[in-house]
Amino acid sequence: MATRVTESQPVLTVAPKARRKFSRRRFNQGLTGYLFALPWLIGFAVFTLWPMLYSLYTSFTRYNIIGEPRWLGLRNYENIIFNDSMFLKALENTFWMVIVKTPIVIVAALTIAILLNLNLPGERGFRTIVYLPNVLSGVAAIFLWQWILAPNGLFNAGLELIGVRGPAWFTDPAWTKPGLVVMSSWWIGAQVLIYLASLKGIPKSLYEAAEIDGATGWAKTRYITLPMLSPTTFFLVVTSIIGTFQIFETAFIIAGAAGRDIALGGPGQSLLFYVFYLYNRAFGKVGAGGLQMGYASALAWILFLIIMAVTLVQLLLAKRWVYYETDGR
Amino acid sequence: MIGTVRKLTWRRSLMALAAGLLALSTLSVGSAQQGEIPLNPEVSGDVEFWHFWGSPVRRNAIRRVVAQCQAELPNITVTETFKPWGDIWTANIAAVAARSGMPDVIVADRLQLPRDAADGIYQSLGDMVEADNIQSSAFWDFTWQQTLYEGESYGLPFETDVRVLFYNKNVLEEAGLDPENPPATWEELWAAADALDVKNEDGTFERIAFFPLYGNVGVDLWAMANGHEFVVDGQPVVDDPAVAETLEWMKRWIDRYGGWSEVQRFLAQYGAAPNDAFMAGGVVMKVDTAGYNSILNFYRPKANLADGSTPNMDWGVSLPPYEVEPATWSGGFTLSIPSGAENPEAAWEFIKCAASRPGQVSWARDTYSIPSDIAAARDPVLMADPAWGFFIDAMEVGKLVPFVPAYSNWIEQLNSRLESVWTDATTIEEALSEAQQEIDRTIEQNR
DSSP: OOOOOOSOOOOOOOOHHHHHHHHHHHHHHHHHHHHHHHHHHHHIIIIIIHHHHHHHHHTTEEOOSSSOOEEOTTHHHHHHHHHOHHHHHHHHHHHHHHHHHHHHHHHHHHHHHHHHTTOOTTHHHHHHHHHHHHHSOHHHHHHHHHHHTSTTSHHHHHHHHTTOOOOOTTTSHHHHHHHHHHHHGGGTHHHHHHHHHHHHTSOHHHHHHHHHTTOOHHHHIIIIIHHHHHHHHHHHHHHHHHHHHTOOHHHHHHHOOOOSSOOTTSGGGTTOOHHHHHHHHHTTSSSSSSSOHHHHHHHHHHHHHHHHHHHHHHHHHHHHHOOOGGGOO | OHHHHHHHHHHHHHHHHHHHHHHHHHHHHHSOBTTBOOOOTTOOEEEEEEEOOOSHHHHHHHHHHHHHHHHHOTTEEEEEEEOOTTTHHHHHHHHHHHTSSOOSEEEEEGGGHHHHHHTTOBOOOHHHHHHTTOOGGGBOHHHHHTTEETTEESSEEEEEOOEEEEEEHHHHHHTTSOTTSOOOBHHHHHHHHHHHOEEOTTSOEEEBSOOTTSBSOOHHHHHHHTTOOSEETTEEOOSSHHHHHHHHHHHHHHHHTTOHHHHHHHHTTOOSTTSSTTTTTSBSEEEEETTHHHHHHHHOOBOOOTTSOOOBOOEEEEOOOBSSSOOBOOOEEEEEOBTTOSOHHHHHHHHHHHHSHHHHHHHHHHHOOEESBHHHHTOHHHHTSHHHHHHHHHHTTBOOOOOOTTOTTTHHHHHHHHHHHHTTSSOHHHHHHHHHHHHHHHHHHTO
16 A cells, blocks of 8 residues: 655746756757667668558559559458458468467466576576577477477377377378477577566565465465566567467478469468468469569558557556556556 | 683582582571570670579589589689579569569579569560570470460570389389389279288388379379360369369378378378488389489488398389370479579570580489470480480370469469368369369459
8 A cells, every 4th residue: 555645746937038948958858869869760760661651552552573563452452351261261370379379388488487486406507498499590490390290200209108199290280280389389488588587576575475474375476476477478478479470480381382282381271370371472372463562561461450459459458467566556 | 602601600600509508507607406505605794593403413413514504604603502492582583673682594483484474573585595596496395385475485494304103113023013014004003002002900001002192293193194184275174074083083092091181190201302201111103203313313222121121222114104194294494584683695695505405414414304405305325324215205295284374373273172172171073163263263353
């Protein structure tokens, strides 16, 4: 129960002349700040903002990136939403991945971070080991995992030891995405470290106070640890969702680009993810139009709107469950 | 009087003779003999050459071609750069769009060339072809035709291929079949499989005789072997009894080996050469391009026989088994110049050299891919290998699937529905009629 300071701050009354000088200094300070930020602002404008706006323009055109864009109005968007079954399949696959992978990653990272925070011997070594996969090259690791998750590979051999017959991970349409989830759980090192840092930032006094009142281990976790970690959880959930929406590398390596004899998207189109589909549209491996950069731009902007909507919903919901120490609630 | 006339006549005929000889000599210098393209060693410049041939066999093979051409074109410096298969064409498109960083010569997919030319990715070689009097008759007709867009060539055909049946002679003999007479028809193939399959106690397979989707092969080849013509008057036809029969036949093989997921599981045990299913003894017969021969030569696999012996594998080649008539088809690549390339003249000299007879023979000798140049294909050095003569004969039953400008990817409508057919999620009739509808609709939209 913190008391709020409600008295108003003393207001500085100054003569008009002095106020003008005051604001010029403010203006100069502001200007200096912007000048220092200018290199980044220029880079942002040229390499991020301008391409984004140009792609918004091309999403309304037919554009093969080599010639000039040809205005089409809303035709790309119409075709995507009403005539494109692969778009729906891509959305389905991507949403599945987001909904399944995010909680698994968060819970796994949190569990490992809590274990690492127990101050047992060897903590430093385990911390390094947990982070090590993030340092490895993504593509090489994906090839490695394809072998580990082969029907007669290491993973299934391990499952057989406990009497479970492992599925055909990357050839059975029902198991390809779970296979990807298994593979990505190898890369939670970054999330673990972020959680670990936050865990170490929780004041010990809270735990001591709880112990005095007779709190059990689980009560301490539920009423102290988790709420104090909620800003970190929120951050990780948002970034994990945004990242998972953009999944590409793993799909590209495992399912491959479409070819003459290869249908796009792996077994049962189960690995047809949104950005992967976008890429194949852009470079003409799918569909009738050769290079379809305009169509791909429209796809990109639809994805942007979807991610924006999802993030806004999370921000609104955050007020209910995210506890910030400085809020004074 | 008579003397003068005689003199005049004699001089005139001498002049006529001289003119004739002169004409003949210019003919042999100016025009290309079968398989030999004139080079201009005076041209100089740096040529950046992108290809995707990184395997041990092919990397050195392309280096040999480059070295040969360097010798004939001393003023040109060719830098061969390996770009991964999944990346080379997208990297080129990005460079062409950015108008910088594109190579001077790139290996282009011949089957997609008209589509890529329409998009402006490659530049027309029409003027250079005409100036150097390149004879299109030097190349297999379909390889030349597929390089044309609006009447002009966009690449010189480099390599082509032909799909044949590779089979394990040791295993055939062990099973009591004649190793010199492999199954030629679909019926013979099915009967041979009874002798060649090896089943485990739990019902899974240790070895399968043949699988129609294993190898460099798809529905299109089998449908053509069933007498189907895919593109009629520029219109793709997939909803046809011949195609339906082909799918039924393929489905029988899938069911024979335990269903689609079981087959996938079986094939997933194997990887790339030398651990692929054929070399590791998992599959006895495999349809692949003639180039697979060079890989077999490189890895020299062993055959695993029932008595435990592992002799060197003796493999044979024959035409893919047919139902109505023998069929095969040829893909291939061209050497093209991307739009905006820095040194098109030097690039053109290198392309001519690589696509000419010495370049193509060198390439074919190392890789067993078929030269697009007919004279090179029948070169005595290559014909010395008896298998080679068979490959060239196989080219004769090659079927061309014409390019459909309005929808070059049309086969994706068929391929994307096959899996639901194999897993019984849709019937063959549904899949084919849906595919046909989609193809027709897309072509209508793009007219």
